[in-house]
Amino acid sequence: MITGEKDNFLIKLILVIITNVLYDTNIIHYD
DSSP states (O other): OOHHHHHOOOOOOOOHHHHHHHHHTTTTOOO
């Protein structure tokens, strides 16, 4: 079992989901 890589994958996945949600709700604007 490689828990390190799995944890890193989950962290990246969560960060992507959070940024997508914030972008969809227009909280973050990239100008």
